[in-house]
Amino acid sequence: MINKTILYIALTACLATVGCTAQSNKQSSTDVASTSKKASDKIEFLAFGDGGYHVDYPKTKHITNPKNKQQFIAAELADWLEDYRPRDEFDHAPIYIYPGTEIATEQGGAQAVGIAMAKLCETKACQFAIQLGDNVYPDGADANDGKDDQKRLHDLVYAPLEPLFKAEPNLVVYSALGNHDWKSSRKGVAVQTQWMAEQANFHLDEKGYYSYKMGEPGNDVEFFVLDTNMLLAGQSYYDVPLNPDGSEADEQQAIRDGRAVLEVHDPHEGPQNDEDLAQLIWLKQGIANSTAKWKLVYGHHILWSIGGTKYSEGHVLRKLLMPTLCKYADGYIAGHEHDLELLTDDCSKFDTGNSVGKLPLIISGAASKMRGKHTPFAQFQERQYPEYDLLWSKSFVWGFSHISLDNQANKLDVSFYTTPRDLTGSIIDEGSFSFSKRTR
Numbered sequence: 341m342i343n344k345t346i347l348y349i350a351l352t353a354c355l356a357t358v359g360c361t362a363q364s365n366k367q368s369s370t371d372v373a374s375t376s377k378k379a380s381d382k383i384e385f386l387a388f389g390d391g392g393y394h395v396d397y398p399k400t401k402h403i404t405n406p407k408n409k410q411q412f413i414a415a416e417l418a419d420w421l422e423d424y425r426p427r428d429e430f431d432h433a434p435i436y437i438y439p440g441t442e443i444a445t446e447q448g449g450a451q452a453v454g455i456a457m458a459k460l461c462e463t464k465a466c467q468f469a470i471q472l473g474d475n476v477y478p479d480g481a482d483a484n485d486g487k488d489d490q491k492r493l494h495d496l497v498y499a500p501l502e503p504l505f506k507a508e509p510n511l512v513v514y515s516a517l518g519n520h521d522w523k524s525s526r527k528g529v530a531v532q533t534q535w536m537a538e539q540a541n542f543h544l545d546e547k548g549y550y551s552y553k554m555g556e557p558g559n560d561v562e563f564f565v566l567d568t569n570m571l572l573a574g575q576s577y578y579d580v581p582l583n584p585d586g587s588e589a590d591e592q593q594a595i596r597d598g599r600a601v602l603e604v605h606d607p608h609e610g611p612q613n614d615e616d617l618a619q620l621i622w623l624k625q626g627i628a629n630s631t632a633k634w635k636l637v638y639g640h641h642i643l644w645s646i647g648g649t650k651y652s653e654g655h656v657l658r659k660l661l662m663p664t665l666c667k668y669a670d671g672y673i674a675g676h677e678h679d680l681e682l683l684t685d686d687c688s689k690f691d692t693g694n695s696v697g698k699l700p701l702i703i704s705g706a707a708s709k710m711r712g713k714h715t716p717f718a719q720f721q722e723r724q725y726p727e728y729d730l731l732w733s734k735s736f737v738w739g740f741s742h743i744s745l746d747n748q749a750n751k752l753d754v755s756f757y758t759t760p761r762d763l764t765g766s767i768i769d770e771g772s773f774s775f776s777k778r779t780r
Contacts, residue, residue: 382465383559383744386461387470387673389472389474389518390474391453391497391708392520392708397487397495409435409442409444411444416430423714429712429713430712432710449738449759449763454502454765456757466504467554469514471513472674473640474518475515476492476496476528477708479524481493482528482531483528489531514565515536515544561636562636564627568640570609571660572653573605573609574616579602586715620660633747636673637671637672638674642676642701644658646715646718646733647677650677662685666691670778671701672699672701678706679706679711679712679733680706680733680735680756682700683703684700684731698778702741706737707739712735718733731773734756737758739757739759742755751776
């Protein structure tokens with residue numbers, strides 16, 4: 341195997357030349373996006389993720405191994421306790437029963453969230469939206485379930501947002517890919533990408549990672565959209581279990597005990613021609629050379645979270661991304677955890693260069709599914725990692741966020757909203773937070 345450090349250096353040199361394959365091949369579409377917006381003191385947009393779930397597209401196991409409502413809830417509780425979560429904090433999503441059967445599954449909230457976002461945009465500016473991956477559950481397009489992909493993509497991606505598009509016909513959703521979008525095959529990723537290319541309201545570059553600008557020069561933002569599943573698939577790492585008190589087990593001891601599980605990605609997910617390294621170099625060089633006032637990065641996977649099951653991925657991605665984010669970015673936005681969270685990293689473990697202040701980490705992955713907080717694990721992180729801080733979270737909810745870049749006050753403002761379980765799409769304002777611009 342060729343040493344990846346050598347390849348990293350070689351690809352860095354490649355990117356300095358014209359025609360390197362790691363450069364974007366869809367510049368024209370991003371140029372249009374950057375010039376199509378009127379000058380504004382604020383750049384305002386919606387952020388939502390993990391919205392591609394509907395009961396008509398269940399996991400295979402929920403059909404081949406069906407459970408009634410009581411059995412379904414009991415299984416959810418067993419999973420909850422297996423991860424050493426407090427019994428008195430247990431909850432679950434609303435239960436859906438398939439008509440004419442006793443088969444139960446969780447109710448999805450994508451339609452309700454779509455209605456809620458449309459209602460919010462009646463009173464707050466929504467110039468565009470960002471979609472944080474896992475757009476197509478459970479196995480992406482090209483799933484082996486006998487269902488038509490065009491209908492699948494319409495049902496899971498377009499239909500929940502139809503109320504928003506009716507209210508804002510020209511609104512464009514700039515999408516990222518998640519692990520469920522990658523589940524079936526590379527063909528499945530290509531099918532989704534091609535479908536979005538044919539939709540006026542969606543954008544997803546062919547390579548899965550890309551950049552685009554919004555606003556006018558001097559008061560603009562450049563977004564760098566990552567394919568974090570590709571980045572993780574290029575790494576070798578263990579999923580390390582938690583201890584009964586919610587703390588992370590020692591990795592080497594867990595390996596010796598046989599409790600650590602080596603993460604093995606499906607063959608089709610593995611990076612081809614070192615495209616994971618090309619993406620990292622593209623990000624580092626692109627954000628370093630960006631002339632935009634604001635630089636924001638988003639992708640599917642988290643860097644920190646309080647869910648208690650994604651922390652091994654967070655460790656990997658922090659090593660890959662934080663040196664660049666801390667030096668150049670004004671924030672990182674993710675989904676993956678099916679909740680709403682606001683965290684920061686003070687970047688003390690990295691040479692931040694020209695950056696000032698903590699890095700805001702926004703998680704907005706509650707657009708169709710729910711997940712709970714692992715309180716003992718969250719408390720462990722606060723004790724163990726001085727660079728980390730949890731500012732706010734809301735679990736077992738459906739919801740989304742609205743982000744505003746205030747060019748006059750030089751502030752990033754993020755507001756969180758939830759919608760109740762009655763599926764009406766009404767809006768609950770969960771609060772707002774403000775961060776000073778951190779890069780010069």
